[in-house]
Amino acid sequence: MKKTAVVIDTGSTKASICRAVSHHAHRSQFVAAHQIAGTENSGPEAAFSGLFSDKTNIICEKEKSSEWALNQANLLFNAIGVKTIYMDAEEHDRHVAYVSHLSHVSSFLLGQTVLDIERDEKNIFALASTGFASTVRLAKSSPDTWAPIFEQNSEYLSQALLEYIMHLQKFHYHLVKHDSKELHRILSRANEIRRILEGLELKNSKKETQEGAVTPKL
Protein backbone atom coordinates (compact mmCIF):
# COMPACT_ATOMS: atom_id res chain seq x y z
CA MET A 1 0.00 0.00 0.00
CA LYS A 2 1.35 3.40 -1.00
CA LYS A 3 1.86 5.86 1.84
CA THR A 4 -0.57 8.29 0.19
CA ALA A 5 -3.33 5.68 -0.15
CA VAL A 6 -6.39 6.10 2.05
CA VAL A 7 -8.93 3.35 2.79
CA ILE A 8 -12.42 4.56 3.73
CA ASP A 9 -15.00 2.20 5.16
CA THR A 10 -18.62 3.35 4.82
CA GLY A 11 -20.50 0.44 6.40
CA SER A 12 -23.44 0.74 8.81
CA THR A 13 -21.70 -0.65 11.90
CA LYS A 14 -18.39 0.66 13.13
CA ALA A 15 -17.23 -1.15 16.28
CA SER A 16 -16.40 -4.50 14.64
CA ILE A 17 -14.46 -3.03 11.70
CA CYS A 18 -12.57 -0.70 14.07
CA ARG A 19 -11.66 -3.66 16.30
CA ALA A 20 -10.53 -5.67 13.26
CA VAL A 21 -8.07 -3.02 12.03
CA SER A 22 -6.97 -1.64 15.39
CA HIS A 23 -3.53 -3.30 15.33
CA HIS A 24 -2.97 -3.02 11.59
CA ALA A 25 0.41 -1.55 10.60
CA HIS A 26 -1.35 1.01 8.36
CA ARG A 27 -4.25 1.85 10.73
CA SER A 28 -3.54 5.58 10.26
CA GLN A 29 -4.35 5.29 6.53
CA PHE A 30 -7.82 4.01 7.38
CA VAL A 31 -10.92 6.20 7.96
CA ALA A 32 -14.01 4.63 9.56
CA ALA A 33 -17.11 6.48 8.34
CA HIS A 34 -20.85 6.05 7.91
CA GLN A 35 -23.20 8.22 5.87
CA ILE A 36 -26.78 8.14 7.12
CA ALA A 37 -28.40 8.14 3.70
CA GLY A 38 -30.28 5.69 1.53
CA THR A 39 -33.70 4.33 0.74
CA GLU A 40 -35.30 0.89 0.95
CA ASN A 41 -33.83 0.22 -2.52
CA SER A 42 -30.29 -1.03 -3.13
CA GLY A 43 -27.78 -1.48 -5.92
CA PRO A 44 -26.46 1.08 -8.43
CA GLU A 45 -29.97 1.71 -9.89
CA ALA A 46 -31.09 3.03 -6.49
CA ALA A 47 -28.62 5.94 -6.63
CA PHE A 48 -29.97 9.41 -7.31
CA SER A 49 -28.50 12.89 -7.45
CA GLY A 50 -28.58 14.59 -4.08
CA LEU A 51 -28.76 11.29 -2.14
CA PHE A 52 -26.08 12.51 0.27
CA SER A 53 -26.73 16.23 0.38
CA ASP A 54 -27.04 17.56 3.92
CA LYS A 55 -27.10 14.03 5.34
CA THR A 56 -25.06 13.20 8.44
CA ASN A 57 -21.66 11.56 8.00
CA ILE A 58 -20.10 10.00 11.09
CA ILE A 59 -16.35 9.49 11.40
CA CYS A 60 -15.29 7.14 14.21
CA GLU A 61 -11.94 6.92 16.00
CA LYS A 62 -10.78 10.10 14.29
CA GLU A 63 -7.64 10.10 16.47
CA LYS A 64 -6.45 6.83 14.91
CA SER A 65 -6.50 8.21 11.36
CA SER A 66 -3.65 10.43 10.14
CA GLU A 67 -4.33 14.04 9.32
CA TRP A 68 -3.57 13.31 5.67
CA ALA A 69 -6.08 10.45 5.55
CA LEU A 70 -8.79 12.56 7.23
CA ASN A 71 -8.18 15.46 4.86
CA GLN A 72 -8.43 13.21 1.81
CA ALA A 73 -11.61 11.63 3.12
CA ASN A 74 -13.12 15.02 3.92
CA LEU A 75 -12.44 16.25 0.38
CA LEU A 76 -14.69 13.44 -0.80
CA PHE A 77 -17.29 13.95 1.93
CA ASN A 78 -17.52 17.68 1.29
CA ALA A 79 -17.92 17.04 -2.42
CA ILE A 80 -20.99 14.83 -1.94
CA GLY A 81 -22.48 17.33 0.50
CA VAL A 82 -22.62 15.34 3.76
CA LYS A 83 -22.13 17.02 7.13
CA THR A 84 -19.49 15.29 9.21
CA ILE A 85 -19.69 14.66 12.97
CA TYR A 86 -17.29 12.61 15.10
CA MET A 87 -18.21 9.80 17.44
CA ASP A 88 -16.79 6.87 19.33
CA ALA A 89 -17.36 3.59 17.41
CA GLU A 90 -19.31 1.96 20.26
CA GLU A 91 -21.41 5.12 20.70
CA HIS A 92 -22.14 5.09 16.97
CA ASP A 93 -23.37 1.50 17.06
CA ARG A 94 -25.52 2.12 20.14
CA HIS A 95 -27.23 5.18 18.65
CA VAL A 96 -27.87 3.68 15.21
CA ALA A 97 -29.29 0.56 16.86
CA TYR A 98 -32.05 2.74 18.33
CA VAL A 99 -32.52 5.35 15.64
CA SER A 100 -32.09 3.22 12.52
CA HIS A 101 -31.70 -0.53 13.01
CA LEU A 102 -34.67 -0.90 15.38
CA SER A 103 -37.00 0.84 12.88
CA HIS A 104 -35.88 -1.63 10.24
CA VAL A 105 -36.53 -4.64 12.47
CA SER A 106 -39.91 -3.28 13.56
CA SER A 107 -40.88 -2.74 9.93
CA PHE A 108 -39.63 -6.12 8.65
CA LEU A 109 -41.54 -7.98 11.36
CA LEU A 110 -44.68 -5.91 10.98
CA GLY A 111 -44.66 -6.90 7.32
CA GLN A 112 -44.11 -10.53 8.34
CA THR A 113 -46.97 -10.44 10.87
CA VAL A 114 -49.45 -9.04 8.38
CA LEU A 115 -48.41 -11.49 5.66
CA ASP A 116 -48.74 -14.30 8.16
CA ILE A 117 -52.25 -13.52 9.25
CA GLU A 118 -53.79 -11.99 6.13
CA ARG A 119 -53.37 -14.97 3.88
CA ASP A 120 -55.90 -13.47 1.49
CA GLU A 121 -53.89 -10.58 0.07
CA LYS A 122 -57.04 -8.99 -1.32
CA ASN A 123 -57.76 -7.79 2.22
CA ILE A 124 -54.40 -6.07 2.53
CA PHE A 125 -54.98 -4.33 -0.79
CA ALA A 126 -58.48 -3.20 0.13
CA LEU A 127 -57.80 -2.17 3.73
CA ALA A 128 -54.24 -0.89 3.78
CA SER A 129 -54.00 2.85 4.20
CA THR A 130 -51.06 5.07 3.30
CA GLY A 131 -50.14 4.76 7.01
CA PHE A 132 -49.63 1.02 6.65
CA ALA A 133 -47.47 1.54 3.54
CA SER A 134 -45.33 4.08 5.37
CA THR A 135 -44.84 1.84 8.41
CA VAL A 136 -43.79 -1.28 6.48
CA ARG A 137 -41.80 0.53 3.75
CA LEU A 138 -38.47 -0.51 5.27
CA ALA A 139 -39.52 -4.18 5.05
CA LYS A 140 -38.72 -3.84 1.34
CA SER A 141 -35.03 -3.40 2.20
CA SER A 142 -32.51 -5.99 1.08
CA PRO A 143 -31.96 -9.00 3.41
CA ASP A 144 -28.42 -9.31 1.98
CA THR A 145 -27.68 -5.80 3.24
CA TRP A 146 -29.49 -5.96 6.56
CA ALA A 147 -28.95 -9.46 7.97
CA PRO A 148 -25.17 -8.81 8.40
CA ILE A 149 -25.80 -5.30 9.82
CA PHE A 150 -28.17 -6.67 12.44
CA GLU A 151 -25.76 -9.46 13.31
CA GLN A 152 -22.76 -7.12 13.63
CA ASN A 153 -24.79 -4.80 15.85
CA SER A 154 -26.49 -7.60 17.76
CA GLU A 155 -25.52 -6.42 21.23
CA TYR A 156 -27.03 -2.93 20.99
CA LEU A 157 -29.85 -4.04 18.71
CA SER A 158 -30.77 -6.73 21.21
CA GLN A 159 -31.04 -4.08 23.96
CA ALA A 160 -33.14 -1.84 21.72
CA LEU A 161 -35.41 -4.73 20.75
CA LEU A 162 -35.97 -5.79 24.37
CA GLU A 163 -36.89 -2.21 25.24
CA TYR A 164 -39.32 -2.07 22.31
CA ILE A 165 -40.88 -5.43 23.21
CA MET A 166 -41.24 -4.25 26.82
CA HIS A 167 -43.15 -1.14 25.68
CA LEU A 168 -45.39 -3.27 23.43
CA GLN A 169 -46.11 -5.67 26.28
CA LYS A 170 -46.94 -2.84 28.68
CA PHE A 171 -49.33 -1.40 26.10
CA HIS A 172 -50.84 -4.86 25.62
CA TYR A 173 -51.33 -5.24 29.36
CA HIS A 174 -53.28 -1.96 29.62
CA LEU A 175 -55.20 -2.81 26.45
CA VAL A 176 -56.59 -6.09 27.77
CA LYS A 177 -57.33 -4.38 31.10
CA HIS A 178 -59.32 -1.72 29.17
CA ASP A 179 -57.41 0.96 31.04
CA SER A 180 -58.43 3.92 28.83
CA LYS A 181 -56.60 6.47 30.91
CA GLU A 182 -53.28 4.65 30.78
CA LEU A 183 -53.62 3.92 27.04
CA HIS A 184 -54.22 7.61 26.43
CA ARG A 185 -51.23 8.52 28.59
CA ILE A 186 -48.93 6.15 26.67
CA LEU A 187 -50.03 7.52 23.29
CA SER A 188 -49.65 11.10 24.49
CA ARG A 189 -46.09 10.49 25.61
CA ALA A 190 -45.22 8.80 22.29
CA ASN A 191 -46.81 11.79 20.57
CA GLU A 192 -43.85 13.92 21.66
CA ILE A 193 -42.02 12.43 18.69
CA ARG A 194 -44.09 14.90 16.59
CA ARG A 195 -41.77 17.72 17.62
CA ILE A 196 -38.72 15.77 16.45
CA LEU A 197 -40.32 14.61 13.21
CA GLU A 198 -41.31 18.17 12.37
CA GLY A 199 -37.71 19.24 12.93
CA LEU A 200 -36.56 16.45 10.60
CA GLU A 201 -39.08 17.45 7.94
CA LEU A 202 -37.83 21.01 8.13
CA LYS A 203 -34.25 19.76 7.73
CA ASN A 204 -35.25 17.63 4.71
CA SER A 205 -37.29 20.36 3.03
CA LYS A 206 -34.37 22.75 3.47
CA LYS A 207 -32.26 20.08 1.79
CA GLU A 208 -34.66 19.82 -1.15
CA THR A 209 -34.70 23.52 -1.87
CA GLN A 210 -30.89 23.54 -1.84
CA GLU A 211 -30.64 20.44 -4.04
CA GLY A 212 -29.55 22.38 -7.12
CA ALA A 213 -26.49 23.68 -5.31
CA VAL A 214 -24.98 20.39 -4.21
CA THR A 215 -23.55 18.90 -7.38
CA PRO A 216 -20.23 17.19 -6.58
CA LYS A 217 -17.26 19.52 -6.69
CA LEU A 218 -14.54 16.83 -6.88
Place this chain on the structure above:
Amino acid sequence: MKKTAVVIDTGSTKASICRAVSHHAHRSQFVAAHQIAGTENSGPEAAFSGLFSDKTNIICEKEKSSEWALNQANLLFNAIGVKTIYMDAEEHDRHVAYVSHLSHVSSFLLGQTVLDIERDEKNIFALASTGFASTVRLAKSSPDTWAPIFEQNSEYLSQALLEYIMHLQKFHYHLVKHDSKELHRILSRANEIRRILEGLELKNSKKETQEGAVTPKL
Protein backbone atom coordinates in the same frame (compact mmCIF):
# COMPACT_ATOMS: atom_id res chain seq x y z
CA MET B 1 -86.72 10.77 13.63
CA LYS B 2 -88.31 11.25 10.22
CA LYS B 3 -88.81 8.08 8.18
CA THR B 4 -86.59 9.53 5.43
CA ALA B 5 -83.73 10.35 7.82
CA VAL B 6 -80.56 8.24 7.50
CA VAL B 7 -77.88 7.99 10.19
CA ILE B 8 -74.41 7.06 8.90
CA ASP B 9 -71.62 6.07 11.27
CA THR B 10 -68.11 6.41 9.88
CA GLY B 11 -66.00 5.31 12.87
CA SER B 12 -62.94 3.03 12.70
CA THR B 13 -64.45 0.08 14.58
CA LYS B 14 -67.74 -1.48 13.62
CA ALA B 15 -68.66 -4.41 15.90
CA SER B 16 -69.41 -2.38 19.05
CA ILE B 17 -71.57 0.26 17.33
CA CYS B 18 -73.45 -2.48 15.43
CA ARG B 19 -74.09 -4.34 18.70
CA ALA B 20 -75.26 -1.11 20.37
CA VAL B 21 -77.91 -0.37 17.73
CA SER B 22 -78.92 -3.93 16.86
CA HIS B 23 -82.26 -3.81 18.67
CA HIS B 24 -83.03 -0.17 17.95
CA ALA B 25 -86.54 0.47 16.56
CA HIS B 26 -85.00 2.42 13.65
CA ARG B 27 -82.05 0.12 12.94
CA SER B 28 -82.98 0.05 9.24
CA GLN B 29 -82.34 3.80 8.99
CA PHE B 30 -78.75 3.30 10.16
CA VAL B 31 -75.76 2.58 7.90
CA ALA B 32 -72.51 1.35 9.49
CA ALA B 33 -69.58 2.46 7.33
CA HIS B 34 -65.83 3.11 7.49
CA GLN B 35 -63.72 4.95 4.93
CA ILE B 36 -60.08 3.88 4.97
CA ALA B 37 -58.64 7.35 4.44
CA GLY B 38 -56.76 9.90 6.46
CA THR B 39 -53.32 11.00 7.53
CA GLU B 40 -51.55 11.33 10.88
CA ASN B 41 -53.16 14.78 11.18
CA SER B 42 -56.65 15.38 12.54
CA GLY B 43 -59.27 18.10 12.77
CA PRO B 44 -60.85 20.18 9.98
CA GLU B 45 -57.48 21.69 8.97
CA ALA B 46 -56.24 18.20 8.06
CA ALA B 47 -58.86 17.86 5.29
CA PHE B 48 -57.73 18.15 1.67
CA SER B 49 -59.37 17.78 -1.72
CA GLY B 50 -59.20 14.20 -2.97
CA LEU B 51 -58.76 12.73 0.54
CA PHE B 52 -61.36 10.04 -0.19
CA SER B 53 -60.88 9.50 -3.90
CA ASP B 54 -60.47 5.81 -4.80
CA LYS B 55 -60.14 4.88 -1.11
CA THR B 56 -61.97 1.84 0.23
CA ASN B 57 -65.32 2.32 1.98
CA ILE B 58 -66.64 -0.60 4.02
CA ILE B 59 -70.32 -1.01 4.79
CA CYS B 60 -71.12 -3.53 7.52
CA GLU B 61 -74.36 -5.42 8.17
CA LYS B 62 -75.77 -4.20 4.86
CA GLU B 63 -78.79 -6.51 5.33
CA LYS B 64 -79.90 -4.59 8.43
CA SER B 65 -80.09 -1.24 6.59
CA SER B 66 -83.12 -0.45 4.40
CA GLU B 67 -82.66 -0.11 0.67
CA TRP B 68 -83.58 3.58 1.00
CA ALA B 69 -80.93 4.19 3.66
CA LEU B 70 -78.25 2.37 1.63
CA ASN B 71 -79.13 4.31 -1.52
CA GLN B 72 -78.92 7.64 0.31
CA ALA B 73 -75.59 6.70 1.86
CA ASN B 74 -74.21 5.52 -1.48
CA LEU B 75 -75.14 8.83 -3.12
CA LEU B 76 -72.84 10.47 -0.61
CA PHE B 77 -70.11 7.82 -0.90
CA ASN B 78 -70.11 7.98 -4.71
CA ALA B 79 -69.86 11.75 -4.58
CA ILE B 80 -66.66 11.71 -2.49
CA GLY B 81 -65.20 9.01 -4.74
CA VAL B 82 -64.77 6.06 -2.36
CA LYS B 83 -65.16 2.47 -3.55
CA THR B 84 -67.61 0.52 -1.42
CA ILE B 85 -67.18 -3.09 -0.33
CA TYR B 86 -69.35 -5.06 2.11
CA MET B 87 -68.17 -6.95 5.13
CA ASP B 88 -69.34 -8.50 8.37
CA ALA B 89 -68.70 -6.13 11.34
CA GLU B 90 -66.51 -8.66 13.20
CA GLU B 91 -64.55 -9.41 10.03
CA HIS B 92 -64.03 -5.68 9.54
CA ASP B 93 -62.62 -5.24 13.03
CA ARG B 94 -60.34 -8.26 12.69
CA HIS B 95 -58.86 -7.12 9.37
CA VAL B 96 -58.33 -3.48 10.38
CA ALA B 97 -56.65 -4.65 13.60
CA TYR B 98 -53.93 -6.24 11.47
CA VAL B 99 -53.74 -3.91 8.51
CA SER B 100 -54.22 -0.57 10.26
CA HIS B 101 -54.41 -0.57 14.06
CA LEU B 102 -51.31 -2.73 14.56
CA SER B 103 -49.20 -0.37 12.39
CA HIS B 104 -50.33 2.51 14.56
CA VAL B 105 -49.41 0.74 17.80
CA SER B 106 -46.05 -0.36 16.40
CA SER B 107 -45.31 3.21 15.35
CA PHE B 108 -46.47 4.85 18.60
CA LEU B 109 -44.32 2.51 20.69
CA LEU B 110 -41.31 2.75 18.42
CA GLY B 111 -41.48 6.52 18.94
CA GLN B 112 -41.80 5.95 22.66
CA THR B 113 -38.82 3.58 22.77
CA VAL B 114 -36.55 5.98 20.93
CA LEU B 115 -37.64 8.96 23.05
CA ASP B 116 -37.03 6.87 26.15
CA ILE B 117 -33.51 5.85 25.31
CA GLU B 118 -32.22 8.80 23.32
CA ARG B 119 -32.63 11.42 25.99
CA ASP B 120 -30.31 13.69 24.06
CA GLU B 121 -32.54 14.62 21.13
CA LYS B 122 -29.55 15.93 19.17
CA ASN B 123 -28.68 12.29 18.43
CA ILE B 124 -32.10 11.60 16.96
CA PHE B 125 -31.78 14.68 14.77
CA ALA B 126 -28.30 13.78 13.59
CA LEU B 127 -28.82 10.07 13.07
CA ALA B 128 -32.44 9.66 12.00
CA SER B 129 -32.81 8.74 8.36
CA THR B 130 -35.90 9.19 6.20
CA GLY B 131 -36.59 5.53 7.04
CA PHE B 132 -36.94 6.36 10.71
CA ALA B 133 -39.29 9.26 9.91
CA SER B 134 -41.45 7.01 7.74
CA THR B 135 -41.68 4.27 10.39
CA VAL B 136 -42.68 6.56 13.29
CA ARG B 137 -44.87 8.92 11.23
CA LEU B 138 -48.07 7.39 12.64
CA ALA B 139 -46.87 8.16 16.20
CA LYS B 140 -47.88 11.75 15.41
CA SER B 141 -51.54 10.65 15.31
CA SER B 142 -53.99 11.98 17.87
CA PRO B 143 -54.25 10.05 21.18
CA ASP B 144 -57.85 11.34 21.49
CA THR B 145 -58.70 9.58 18.23
CA TRP B 146 -56.69 6.42 18.71
CA ALA B 147 -56.99 5.46 22.39
CA PRO B 148 -60.76 4.77 22.02
CA ILE B 149 -60.24 2.94 18.69
CA PHE B 150 -57.65 0.63 20.26
CA GLU B 151 -59.89 0.01 23.25
CA GLN B 152 -62.96 -0.76 21.16
CA ASN B 153 -60.95 -3.16 19.04
CA SER B 154 -58.99 -4.58 21.97
CA GLU B 155 -59.85 -8.23 21.29
CA TYR B 156 -58.53 -8.37 17.75
CA LEU B 157 -55.78 -5.84 18.37
CA SER B 158 -54.57 -7.92 21.31
CA GLN B 159 -54.30 -10.97 19.03
CA ALA B 160 -52.44 -8.94 16.41
CA LEU B 161 -50.07 -7.50 19.02
CA LEU B 162 -49.28 -10.92 20.51
CA GLU B 163 -48.49 -12.22 17.03
CA TYR B 164 -46.23 -9.22 16.37
CA ILE B 165 -44.45 -9.59 19.74
CA MET B 166 -43.96 -13.30 19.03
CA HIS B 167 -42.25 -12.49 15.69
CA LEU B 168 -40.04 -9.88 17.38
CA GLN B 169 -39.06 -12.35 20.09
CA LYS B 170 -38.24 -15.05 17.54
CA PHE B 171 -36.06 -12.58 15.66
CA HIS B 172 -34.41 -11.57 18.93
CA TYR B 173 -33.69 -15.21 19.77
CA HIS B 174 -31.91 -15.80 16.46
CA LEU B 175 -30.11 -12.46 16.78
CA VAL B 176 -28.50 -13.28 20.11
CA LYS B 177 -27.67 -16.78 18.82
CA HIS B 178 -25.91 -15.12 15.82
CA ASP B 179 -27.84 -17.42 13.52
CA SER B 180 -27.10 -15.57 10.24
CA LYS B 181 -28.93 -18.06 8.08
CA GLU B 182 -32.16 -17.85 10.07
CA LEU B 183 -31.98 -14.02 10.28
CA HIS B 184 -31.62 -13.89 6.50
CA ARG B 185 -34.51 -16.29 6.06
CA ILE B 186 -36.80 -14.18 8.29
CA LEU B 187 -35.95 -10.96 6.42
CA SER B 188 -36.43 -12.65 3.05
CA ARG B 189 -39.90 -13.85 4.01
CA ALA B 190 -40.86 -10.38 5.29
CA ASN B 191 -39.51 -8.99 2.01
CA GLU B 192 -42.51 -10.50 0.21
CA ILE B 193 -44.43 -7.44 1.39
CA ARG B 194 -42.61 -5.61 -1.45
CA ARG B 195 -45.02 -7.11 -3.99
CA ILE B 196 -48.01 -5.84 -2.02
CA LEU B 197 -46.53 -2.40 -1.40
CA GLU B 198 -45.75 -2.00 -5.08
CA GLY B 199 -49.37 -2.87 -5.86
CA LEU B 200 -50.52 -0.25 -3.35
CA GLU B 201 -48.19 2.38 -4.83
CA LEU B 202 -49.61 1.65 -8.27
CA LYS B 203 -53.13 2.05 -6.87
CA ASN B 204 -52.22 5.37 -5.21
CA SER B 205 -50.38 6.78 -8.23
CA LYS B 206 -53.41 5.88 -10.39
CA LYS B 207 -55.47 7.81 -7.86
CA GLU B 208 -53.22 10.85 -8.10
CA THR B 209 -53.39 11.08 -11.86
CA GLN B 210 -57.19 10.87 -11.68
CA GLU B 211 -57.41 13.43 -8.87
CA GLY B 212 -58.78 16.18 -11.12
CA ALA B 213 -61.78 14.06 -12.03
CA VAL B 214 -63.07 13.35 -8.53
CA THR B 215 -64.59 16.63 -7.41
CA PRO B 216 -67.76 15.93 -5.41
CA LYS B 217 -70.86 15.56 -7.54
CA LEU B 218 -73.44 15.99 -4.73
